Amino acid sequence: MNEMTITNARYVNSPLLNEVDSIKATIDGEQMSIPLCEGNRHYDEIMRQVDAGTLTIAEAE
Amino acid sequence: MSRSKITSASIEDSTIAAADIASGAVESAIATPLSHRNLIINGAMQVAQRGTSVTGSTANTYQTCDRWYHIASGATYNSSQESLTIGQTDIPRQFQYFLRFDETTGNNNSGIEQRVENILSIAGETVTLSFYAKGTNPGGGSMQIEFDEYWDGSAQTQNTESFTLTSSWQRFTFTRTLTDPTGKTIGSNSFLGIKFRQPTVDTNTNAWTLDITGVQLEVGSVATPFEHRSYGEELARCQRYFYGINQYTNSRGGTGWAFIATAVAYDTSHMTASLNLPVTLRTTPTISYSNLSGQFGFGRSGAVDYFDTLSGGNSDNNQNVNIYASNGLSHSIGDAGYFGIYFGSAYIHLDAEL
Numbered sequence: 001m002n003e004m005t006i007t008n009a010r011y012v013n014s015p016l017l018n019e020v021d022s023i024k025a026t027i028d029g030e031q032m033s034i035p036l037c038e039g040n041r042h043y044d045e046i047m048r049q050v051d052a053g054t055l056t057i058a059e060a061e
Numbered sequence: 062m063s064r065s066k067i068t069s070a071s072i073e074d075s076t077i078a079a080a081d082i083a084s085g086a087v088e089s090a091i092a093t094p095l096s097h098r099n100l101i102i103n104g105a106m107q108v109a110q111r112g113t114s115v116t117g118s119t120a121n122t123y124q125t126c127d128r129w130y131h132i133a134s135g136a137t138y139n140s141s142q143e144s145l146t147i148g149q150t151d152i153p154r155q156f157q158y159f160l161r162f163d164e165t166t167g168n169n170n171s172g173i174e175q176r177v178e179n180i181l182s183i184a185g186e187t188v189t190l191s192f193y194a195k196g197t198n199p200g201g202g203s204m205q206i207e208f209d210e211y212w213d214g215s216a217q218t219q220n221t222e223s224f225t226l227t228s229s230w231q232r233f234t235f236t237r238t239l240t241d242p243t244g245k246t247i248g249s250n251s252f253l254g255i256k257f258r259q260p261t262v263d264t265n266t267n268a269w270t271l272d273i274t275g276v277q278l279e280v281g282s283v284a285t286p287f288e289h290r291s292y293g294e295e296l297a298r299c300q301r302y303f304y305g306i307n308q309y310t311n312s313r314g315g316t317g318w319a320f321i322a323t324a325v326a327y328d329t330s331h332m333t334a335s336l337n338l339p340v341t342l343r344t345t346p347t348i349s350y351s352n353l354s355g356q357f358g359f360g361r362s363g364a365v366d367y368f369d370t371l372s373g374g375n376s377d378n379n380q381n382v383n384i385y386a387s388n389g390l391s392h393s394i395g396d397a398g399y400f401g402i403y404f405g406s407a408y409i410h411l412d413a414e415l
Contacts, residue, residue, distance in 0.1 A: 004121070012372055015331040015385055022373050028120045030349050033373040037345040039249035041414060044214075 004028055004045050010058040020060055099288040100177050101255075102128045102298045104192075104276035106142055106158040110296075110305035111410070114141035117165070123414055126160045127299035129173050130414070132258065136171035136266075139163040143272070151230040152193045152275065155289055159193075159274035164259070167199050167266050172258025175276065176415040178343065180210055180251045183280060184242035190255060191234040191284035192276040196226040200265025207256040208237050213248030223260065226271065234284040249344075252415050300340045304411040306402065321409070322384075324359055324400035326392040332359045332366075333385040334400035338411070342379040346411035348372070356407040359390060361398030366390045371409075382411065 007026045012033070014021040023034045027042060034042045049055035108127040115124050116139045124131045125140045143161045148154070162173050177183070190206065198204060203223045209216040222235045239253070255278065257271060275287045290298075306321060324334035348371070350356075355367035368389035373382055384400065402409070 015387065016327065016333070016383075022377075024372065027349075028122050031352060031370070033348040033371070035345040035347065035373055035377050039344040040347060041250065042347045042412070044250065 003049075004042070006046060006049060006055055009046060009055060011060040013060040023057060095285075096288065098277070098279045098285060099290075100183065100188075100278040100280075101175055101276045102302075103295055104274070104287070105156055105290075105295070106160045106274050107292050107295050108299045109142040110299065110303060110307075115139065123303065123412075126158075127303060128175055128414075129160060130176060131162070131173055132171055132256070134168050134170040136164050136168035136259070137166040138171070139165065145274075152232075153287065155287065156193070156274050159272050162257075162271045162273070164199075164269050167259055167263075167269055169259055169261050169264045172204075172256055172271070173273075174254050174256040174258075176211075177253040177255070177278065178251075178415060180212060180239075180253050181242055181247060183253065184210075184239055184245070186280050187236060187238045187282050188278055188280055189234060189236045189282055189284050190276075190278050191232060191287075192257075192273055193230050193232050194224075194226060194257075194271060194273045195228060195230045196270040196272045197228075197268075198226050199259040199263050199269045200267035201260055201263030203260065203263075204271065205256075205258050205260040205263075206235055207254075207258065208239075209254035209256065210240055211248075211250065211252050211254060213246045214250060216254065221261075230272075232275070232284075236282050250415055297340050300338075301343050302412075302414045304338055304340075304342070304346070306336075306409040306411075307407075318358070318360075319402040320399045321402060322400050324361075324398055326359075326361065326390075326394055326396040327385070329394055330390065331385050331387050332390055332392065332400065333383060335381055335383050336411075337381045338379075342411065342413040343415070344413045345377050345379055346382065346413040348382065348384070349410045349412065351404075351407045351409075353404050353407050355389075356402065356404045357386065358401045358403050359386070359392065359398060360401065361392055361396040364391075366392060367403065379413065384409075 004027050009025040011020045012022045012024050106126045109125050119133045119137050121133050126142050141161045143159050203225045206222040208220045210218040218240050224233050277287050322334040322336050324332050327333045357368050359366045368386050371384050371386045
């Protein structure tokens, strides 16, 4: 698999339930809202990079 | 002879010699169209929801023709959905489009890939890949096909073949037997990846171009004629992995608002709208969108609030997504209206690709 370039990753609180329900990030230059869902390729790659210590996800604002 | 008289018991061994069979008789039987043979989606390059061309890209991502993952691997490429000349006879006339993958700066392992979902469905089988291609070769003089078996997230079996492009269309065929699944662990994203690329050992940076269409992968050792599918059928298959909501041309031939969904003011600062998806997606999708000022709108109470950014919601799944926005809004709680895309080049993409 080729690695995605991921920057500005941040958890997002749902306005409906006031709990974290997605991650906002810029992936390969595009703004994305990524669900917390294993099997979603962007979420899987974010978690892989977090586990590898190359990416940190900021807390929700 | 009546067909009803022909049974396996009524034909003795060695009764029919090869010379007794008319030329083409067996081929005709093999060529009988059977549906659902082709495991490749968008093999005729009909669908291009993301757009029909990109230039100067260095991204490893899906581009232009749906389901075709583009691998830069350090190279720079252009990609486009191209039309075949009407009436051409170089390849069967059923084809209208081909994908042109044009590397302006080459690098090893760069090319295009189709990821066939659920490797278990073909594991252990003999499969045949066929496609029509022309173009120019990387600096090393040939192209490479790679069959990558992904069982639980990494390529565990990799087999390669080589082929050589010329300036004329050719049909290439390759037959492989895939790994037996016994003892394998299956992850959430198992697939068979088929790559068309600059060979791993070829680190040349010369430019090259691959024109390709009619890609078919089928179980068995024979390459049958390409299986025709209508645009609607192919689009629905593509939408399992990617759904693009783009600005529409209105009935007067111009561009205007694209009303996407009804929307409500959930509270003083949030608009929410639910999108029902045309097909069930493979998984809960990533939402991405264009980057234009005031590209989206919430029309309510005789006014429109314009905004730039949006998010997915915690009720998202693979059948509908709940979009919400919080910037640029001035509604009152309980306002109802529509959520729309305003600019012609604006888009919302839902990505559930492998």
